[in-house]
Amino acid sequence: MTDATQGSAEALETQTAASETTATDASSSDTAAAASAPSSIEPGVPGVQTLSLAKAITAGLREAMRADHKVLLMGEDIGPLGGVFRVTEGLQAEFGDKRVLDTPLAESGIVGTAIGLAMRGYRPVIEIQFDGFIFPAFDQITTQLARITVRHNGTASMPIVIRVPYGGHIGSIEHHQESPEAYFAHTPGLRVVSPSNPHDAYWMIQEAIASNDPVLFFEPKSRYWPKGPVDQAHAGVPLHASRVVREGTDVTVVGHGAMVATLLQAADIAAGEGRSLEVVDLRSLSPIDYGPLLDSVQRTGRLVVAQEAYGNVSIGSEVAATVAERAFYSLEAPVLRVSSFDTPFPPAALETEYLPSPDRVLEAVDRALAY
């Protein structure tokens, strides 16, 4: 990328981020953000705050940095600017430029030096600016970060978190709307998680930072701005647990990240048509906690797996195969997948036709029920 295109791309990114912030900050908490949080959390209860997912991560980062002085942040434009999505806003002012590092613009360099810092006892938290820009670091992540512990026979651990804003629905340009999580879930030695709501985001970022293993932390950027309740006193389920976020009886639908909001919308529509969907939020993509999902499928007998990523060789493929293996006698219909198409993310003008919508989920629900 030349300087000129880099400059204009970043200007556009900032613009996009800023305009989205303005557009959605005005609206109060949306139903999906509130609904996918644990049901016990009610705004107005002491200790429960209403935050956007982005600001919940900011709050979680702040807590982690206060709790452990070895936690430091690294990334591009994360200092005075606070990141293109403003997730690190105010943190350099609070913790200084030795703990919030505006690095050179080189993703492999960021991950590679973070590995050295972790060898020295630090707990680096990296921000990759956009999903599509993680690939220059792919080698350091897969051949180094993921293997340092096993290469050292367990005498070295790699407590590194890589935060990745990901996914579509923001109308942006190429490489800014990708869902690359499966590449990392495929790699032994890494852990991969993705919160769907502000409460989970607040706690999961802190749990990821506390983990002694490397964690890829995928942040659903289309969910950055809607607000929801965050109980800062009670975490709820552990980092790698999946969770039923809406109970139902007819069909189980499962997804992660921004897809959970789509599934909840689909469940609302289905309820109006007299169909009861149970919605499961995977939360963790590596490892995957199959317990709640298998339990749900044993009750409903039907499963639709939905994701923004390409369908071919995806998280959804793995979930479908595993559920087919483990819940074969409970299934009344084949496990069906709803994904984006196996093409590069198209020009944003086409994203609503490209990304799975509530209607596309319901089309699969209909097919599952037709068996």
Add this chain to the structure above:
Amino acid sequence: MSARERDFTAPTVQLLTPEGELRPTPEAEAYLPLVEALDDTMLERFYRDMAISRRIDIAGANLQRQGQLALWVPSHGQEAAQVGSAHAARPQDHLFPSYREHIVGIIRGLDPVNILALLRGATLGGWNPAENGNFHLYTLVLASQTLHATGYAMGLQFDGATATGDPETDAAVLVYYGDGASSQGDASEALVFASSYQTPQVFFIQNNQWAISVPVSRQSRSPLSLRGGGFGMPGVRIDGNDVLVSYAVTRQSLEEARAGEGPSLIEADTYRMGAHTTADDPTKYRTDDEVEYWARRDPITRYRTWLEGRGASAAFFDDVDREAADVAADLRRRALDLVAPTREVIFKHVYSEPHPLMTEQSAWLEAYESSFEGGSSA
């Protein structure tokens, strides 16, 4: 000559001529006091370590030919670059090797059987740098370690473990890579980060002229030392077959780094006399004349000539030869005694914390293996 600058040359800093005379080049004069400060024991140690390195090289190649190692990575010809630079580091320093720096590890206190275990397919490395002279693990993906070293050096800065003014405790980082690896993006990114954060660090490029079968001219049209300047740090080109200059320039660079003067780069011009690894056939890509040229510049021969001129006795050299043979024989014995790891090793340290797939799959493998008649448990 056009208006554009086309002089991409760099002088080679040399103290010891190929004939074994101490005759510093103009650029080397400043380094002479560092050599003059070395006592006889240290000067003899340089010779001893180079001789051991060469003897281990023969043992390693033989073990591979006998089917006892998957691979051997020879360092014949590069002994001066490695021994001199390794002795330049202080105990508190951290060294990040590529995968050819066997004698550097030994000098730092690593039992070389660890390296043979790696090349025998018994481990993925496995030694703990903290217990082995801060000699970090071999890294087989070229130039990856340059970034790890830079991050480690940043950590030293953040910890205040460097640049306090006390060379006895202030730490620095020495990272090794080669002419081939210099083309990797990570090598350039490491120079960017090191320069940007002014890390206490020395980049030590062993330019052994060949990246397997491709000559250095394909990697760079100019001496690699000039890359330092492009990134805003000093770059020095040295005769990598001169153990004294390798020691002195690395020593000086590390002392500057630990004093807070920032990173620097050294290009050690040397030659890989043998194959890249035992899987390679160098007769396919290089000429006898070239090999002969470098044989006349042999690092051990020239240093021995110089030591003899200073009065080292024949008995000393005999002792070293005997010791090197003993070290190699002992290593060979212990390599043959290495046992294959048990199967739980597949799963054991993939994660630091419990992981359901590891638990599940190791239990499955255990049950599967045990299901056969005469099946063993791990």
